[in-house]
Amino acid sequence: MHLPFLSRPSSVLVRRALLPFAAAVALLGTAGASVGTAAEACGSIITAPLARPVSADEPCPSADPVVCRIRVLPMDEKVEAQRTRMRYHGLLEDMHRTEANMREAGFTDEEIARELVDMRNQAKEITRAGMTPEEVRILEERNLVKYGNPLGPNADQLYAKYGSWQQVIDASMRTSYAVDRELSLEYRPCPV
Numbered sequence: 001m002h003l004p005f006l007s008r009p010s011s012v013l014v015r016r017a018l019l020p021f022a023a024a025v026a027l028l029g030t031a032g033a034s035v036g037t038a039a040e041a042c043g044s045i046i047t048a049p050l051a052r053p054v055s056a057d058e059p060c061p062s063a064d065p066v067v068c069r070i071r072v073l074p075m076d077e078k079v080e081a082q083r084t085r086m087r088y089h090g091l092l093e094d095m096h097r098t099e100a101n102m103r104e105a106g107f108t109d110e111e112i113a114r115e116l117v118d119m120r121n122q123a124k125e126i127t128r129a130g131m132t133p134e135e136v137r138i139l140e141e142r143n144l145v146k147y148g149n150p151l152g153p154n155a156d157q158l159y160a161k162y163g164s165w166q167q168v169i170d171a172s173m174r175t176s177y178a179v180d181r182e183l184s185l186e187y188r189p190c191p192v
Helices: 010-030 065-072 075-104 109-128 133-147 155-162 165-172 177-182
Strands: 043-046 185-188
Touching: 043 075, 065 133, 065 177, 075 109, 075 185, 109 133, 109 155, 109 165, 155 165, 177 185
Parallel strands: none
Antiparallel strands: 043 185
């Protein structure tokens, strides 16, 4: 019996065996997940393939206009929106590290909350730089209606809403589950 794969040089066999492995590692790297077991994965986790665009005439099941906009995006724009959201999740990781460093340095909850709310608003500006003017307009209109500010609430508004600086800290590092889900993502904070 002739086994053709055995007659190939071992370097070809190794390359063929390693290529799928290398591709899988690269894919995990683009998802922002740590290499390790699934239980250790953190950051932006891709949960499924992106859903194909739906017709703008189809009713949107979400009350969030951002989710409704994402549903109808052409696939290339949806892929870019997912990448942008993953960058935003990376900025949230920076916020978690900042909180840990500020706590270690002895800052108060109020000082930490104010810094994190500012960082969150800067993160929004950074991620919106990669969006279309239409996408930015939709986000800013929603925030103007909700908070009177195109970037979202300030620290004092959040304190008035939640009643404690710790809750402001927690709120500043949350992400929209509905938007993440629409982009086939899950955000899991990494240990600091």
